[in-house]
Amino acid sequence: MFKKVLVVEDFDVIHSGIKSALEEIGIEQIEYVSYCDEAYYKIKKADINNEPFQLVISDLSFEKDGTPQKLKSGEELINKLRKKFSDLKIIVFSVEDKPFRIQHLYKNLKIQGYVWKNRNGLKELKKAIHAVFFTDQFYISPDLNSAIHPKKAVEITDYDIFLILNLSYGFLQEDISKKLKEKGVTPSSVSAVEKRLKFLKEHFNANNPTHLVAIAKDFGLI
Structure with a gap:
């Protein structure tokens, strides 16, 4: 012991x-x-x-x-x-x-x-x-x-980090979509970006994109 x-x-x-x-x-x-x-x-x-x-x-x-x-x-x-x-x-x-x-x-x-x-x-x-x-x-x-159970946990992926990080830089969803397409990352449509960001805001209980960025920073995600 x-x-x-x-x-x-x-x-x-x-x-x-x-x-x-x-x-x-x-x-x-x-x-x-x-x-x-x-x-x-x-x-x-x-x-x-x-x-x-x-x-x-x-x-x-x-x-x-x-x-x-x-x-x-x-x-x-x-x-x-x-x-x-x-x-x-x-x-x-x-x-x-x-x-x-x-x-x-x-x-x-x-x-x-x-x-x-x-x-x-x-x-x-x-x-x-x-x-x-x-x-x-x-x-x-x-x-x-x-x-932490893989079948139940909501895993924050590199894709999610990319979205939040670009939000922190002031990019709009259209800009983020374009960046994803340039990198060959899918899904990259504006609707896909919007849908995932909406999910992340709900998951983190964020009131808006700025609040989501602040929460992500607090937890060391970005």
Whole structure:
């Protein structure tokens, strides 16, 4: 079992619950931080001292309390950790349940587990830790399994990224259609572009194209 774990969580009551859960499965050294900047520097220092953390359990959202922070979310922390510590095991423990958010963390940031912070969250967290330690399989809370199930999940493709990226550049649907035809990409008709963008707006709950671009940027898609 993991010997040294860092928990990144800003609510004391959640800290206590996680601490009890981790102690129950025999984790010896459990450290806690409430800020993402602090988490990154603690992980970096431990690595320099040849006493690295083996697992990080992090929330995604953190309350603002006036303390200046460069890393303002768990996702920003994970993104930075992946660039420096590619082998570090990471489990997200969050109330967030949006499929595209989970897909991004799983496919692009290569997290090892995603646990939904609900009434069964701590029970699932223990299962996730065991799964991550003993197997190479991605663990996700059963209630969220459809978020990454290939038959149920809505996959954001390179085609979708191309559409949103060109929207961000200010191109109209007619312009995007023309660009697709020049690249030999199908479907490329204006109606096809319009239909897919309408679907993406509905999927991301975006009010308009500008809002869709903003959401895509927030999730690191463009």
